[in-house]
Structure formats: structure tokens, C-alpha cells
Amino acid sequence: MNLHSSLVLDIKNSKLIIIDEATMMTKHALRCIDRLLKDIMKNSHPFGGKVILLGGDFRQTLPVVPKGSKVDIIESCIKSSYLWSHFKIIHLIDNMRISSDQVDYNAWLLKIGDGLSRSNSDLPTNSVEIPPYLLENDSLIKCVYGNSIEIADIDSLSTKIILTTKNKIALTLNNDIINIISGPIKHYYSADSIESDNKDDIMNFPIEILHSQTPSGMPPHKLTLKVGTIVMLLRNLSPKKGLCNGTRLIIRHLHINFIDAEVLTGTNKGYRVFLPRIDLAPSDSQLPFTLKRRQFPIIPAFVISINKSQGQTFDHVGLFLPEPVFAHGQLYVALTRCKSQNNMKIMILPSELQGKILKNDKTFTQNIVYNEILNS
Incomplete structure (x- = not known):
């Protein structure tokens, strides 16, 4: 960082200095903030003496933590x-x-x-x-969004969301919802390549393999897309104008080389923005190569992952659990995104770990809680 910049x-x-949703931040990020503030303030006190x-x-x-135990x-918390x-x-x-x-x-x-303990051994x-x-046993999409989606009523649309566990599931559900919206559909295809100095890497992974990959955050x-599709930004384009990673927008017009949202x-x-295609690369990927994708930095956002919803509030929330949550606090985050219990609905697909596993009328799912974090 330029130590003489306006920032x-x-x-x-x-x-x-306020850092919201700090529980999702790693200890390494906190250490970097500490070192940066010490350098800026030329002060050896924690965080350069800043509050x-x-x-x-x-x-x-x-x-x-990808594939982390x-x-x-x-340990990363x-x-x-x-x-x-140093914190009070x-x-x-x-x-x-x-x-x-x-x-x-509440x-x-x-x-x-x-963390609730089992009431039955x-x-x-x-x-x-x-x-x-x-519980919702019929159609979660209709329960949250109704039989049709009215593009003109954006105030209502912006207060509704469906949450699920994984991005792959969210993408499938989003495409189902887009098909409900009236109007012509438009497909935008990315230009994919591998960033590598080794020519063998480029030869070993054909373009079809690159197209099939969708790493997190890509x-x-x-x-x-259709006109009226709710989307979410995946990159910080202009923080001063509110165009940050996680910002939700609605598509107004679909052009060949840009999107009006x-x-x-x-x-x-209400701010209108023209979104261009940009070069994207996953910040953290398990792929054996560095994927470079030129595409619009958005994904449909009628349905988003539980992790992506943290910090947001909605009037109507649906929770789709085709499988149990897999990480600490995910069930709690999903259930606390809604303002009222009357507008919170959950659809659970049965499996060995969730559903009517006692063969009676009661429905169960998994609730992952690390008590070590809460008690430390």
C-alpha cells in the first residue's frame, strides 16, 4: 500500500476502525491488519495504537478452511x-x-x-x-417467491431469499427460478484459459475441462440470465458506489458486451450500473492449475449459500437442506436471517442423518457447533 495515499x-x-462479521476472518488477516496499522502509524503498540x-x-x-478439519x-479463528x-x-x-x-x-x-444435545439416544x-x-413439504420456491415473480415489485423481491448449503445446489435452484420469470433467456459463455508457464499444463487440460469448473467465488x-434476475456481485468493482462483493442487483437490460443492472x-x-466482463481467477482453489475466466462477475442470487448470507436480513427466508449443514454455526445463521418465525420455512430431504429418522412425526436435522469456540 502507498503510505502517502488518501486512504x-x-x-x-x-x-x-470497525470490522463487522469478524468471526469469519482468519487470525492471519487480523495479524496483517495489525502490521499494516503499525507501519502506517509508525507505532509499535497493537494495531498501531488505533481503537x-x-x-x-x-x-x-x-x-x-478448504478440506480443513x-x-x-x-486454529484459524x-x-x-x-x-x-488485547480485546475487551x-x-x-x-x-x-x-x-x-x-x-x-428467540x-x-x-x-x-x-448447540442442542440429543433428546433421544x-x-x-x-x-x-x-x-x-x-417445515415446508411442497415447493419452497413457491412458498418464498409465489407462483410468479413480478419484476416491477423489486421492493418485495429484495426482501426474499432461499438459502442452501453449497454453491452448486444454489446454482441449480437459481436456474429453476429463472425459468419461472417471463421473457427471453440469454446465455453468456466465458472465455477460459490456464495461467501457466508450463506448456504441458495447457495441453493436459482441454477447454472442456476448464468450462466444467466453477470454483467458489467464480x-x-x-x-x-433474464431481465428481472436478481444477481450478486462477486468482486469489489467500486466500493465507494456500493458495488462490493456480495451486493445484490436486479438485471434491467441484457446487452452483448455489458449488463445494465x-x-x-x-x-x-436504485443506482444503475453497467457491468462489463472482467478477468477472474479463484482466490482459493483446489484445482491443479490456475484458472483464468473472462466473464461477468455475477451469479444469480434468488438462492445463495448460507455462508454468503451472514450479516444480511430478509423478510421471507426459505432454507433448503438436501443434506445436513456441514460447518459450525451454519444452521444458526440460516435460521436467524429472517425477521419473523412466520416467514421462515425449511425444506428437508430425508437421509440417514435428517428427516423423520425416528419413524414418527418428528423431523430432525444436524446442528454443528464447536463448543471449544463458544467456551474459550
Whole structure:
């Protein structure tokens, strides 16, 4: 970073630095912030003497460690950082998302966040019962979005979401919803290549293999869109204008070389933007090569992953669980995205670990909680 830039000057003049959703940040990121502030302030005190406020709830999801074990995830958490001892813990006790008249529901959510133990020894470990009034057994898409999607009613659309466990599942459901929207469909195909100095790598992986890959944080090779599709940005294009990773937009016009979209939420709601194709590469990929993809930096966002939803609030939420959650805090995050229990619906596909596993009317799913994080 240029130590004479306007951003550095803003940091020097700041009295307080706030980092929201800090539970998803790794200890290495916290260490980098500490070193950067020390360099900027020329001060050897922690964080260069600046006051740092970390916001977050350790009941929610933790840093993503690809193929990492429970130990790896806990070790990467900011609570494992040598800097954690410098922070003073302040507890917030009122749930500002759930209305105060839903006391029982709020108490149940807290138990989910803290980890519910099995009430029956015949249940698999980590099992939790889902109340019948939250279950949806017909069509989750119709339950959340209705029989048709009205493009003109964007205020209503922006307050609805379906959550699921994995990006691959979300992409399939998004395509199903796009087919419900009236109007012509348009496909945008990416230009893929391998970044490598080794010619053998380029020869060993044909273009069909590259097209079939969709690493986390990347748009698919075949991007299917219609006018009225809700999409999410995958890169920071212009933070000052609110065009950040995670910003939701609605498609207004589809052109050959650019997309006309409108910001759905936030202080820049209603802002129109032209989105170009850009060169993208996965920030963290398990592929044996570096994939370079030229594509629009968006994905459909009628359905998003649970991890991507953290920090957001919606009026209507559907949770699709074709398989149980697989990481700490995911079930708690999904259930706490909605303002009211009356507008929260869950569809659970039966398996050995979820559904009516006791062969009665009760429905169960998995609730993964690392008590080591909550108790440390």
C-alpha cells in the first residue's frame, strides 16, 4: 500500500476502525491488519495504537478452511490469535432482528447457536428437532417467491431469499427460478484459459475441462440470465458506489458486451450500473492449475449459500437442506436471517442423518457447533 495515499490519510485520521462479521476472518488477516496499522502509524503498540472494534457472534460461521478439519478451523479463528488477549469482550443481549413478541422462538434460536444435545439416544450426534410450523413439504420456491415473480415489485423481491448449503445446489435452484420469470433467456459463455508457464499444463487440460469448473467465488462458464434476475456481485468493482462483493442487483437490460443492472439494497439502492466482463481467477482453489475466466462477475442470487448470507436480513427466508449443514454455526445463521418465525420455512430431504429418522412425526436435522469456540 502507498503510505502517502488518501486512504492511508483517512486511516491516520480515524478514531475508530470497525470490522463487522469478524468471526469469519482468519487470525492471519487480523495479524496483517495489525502490521499494516503499525507501519502506517509508525507505532509499535497493537494495531498501531488505533481503537479496533470487532463485531460478530461466534455462534455464527467461522473462517472457511478448504478440506480443513475441526482443529484446523478452530486454529484459524481469531480467538487463536496472539492479538485476541488485547480485546475487551462486550456482550449484546437483545436480538434486534427478531421482534420482541417472539420470545420462545428467540430462546430456541439461542439454543441452536449454543448447540442442542440429543433428546433421544437413538438419534445421531448433533441432531436437533425442527418445529412442524417451520417445515415446508411442497415447493419452497413457491412458498418464498409465489407462483410468479413480478419484476416491477423489486421492493418485495429484495426482501426474499432461499438459502442452501453449497454453491452448486444454489446454482441449480437459481436456474429453476429463472425459468419461472417471463421473457427471453440469454446465455453468456466465458472465455477460459490456464495461467501457466508450463506448456504441458495447457495441453493436459482441454477447454472442456476448464468450462466444467466453477470454483467458489467464480461465475459459471454458462451464465444464464433474464431481465428481472436478481444477481450478486462477486468482486469489489467500486466500493465507494456500493458495488462490493456480495451486493445484490436486479438485471434491467441484457446487452452483448455489458449488463445494465440496478442496486437492490443499501444506501445506493436504485443506482444503475453497467457491468462489463472482467478477468477472474479463484482466490482459493483446489484445482491443479490456475484458472483464468473472462466473464461477468455475477451469479444469480434468488438462492445463495448460507455462508454468503451472514450479516444480511430478509423478510421471507426459505432454507433448503438436501443434506445436513456441514460447518459450525451454519444452521444458526440460516435460521436467524429472517425477521419473523412466520416467514421462515425449511425444506428437508430425508437421509440417514435428517428427516423423520425416528419413524414418527418428528423431523430432525444436524446442528454443528464447536463448543471449544463458544467456551474459550
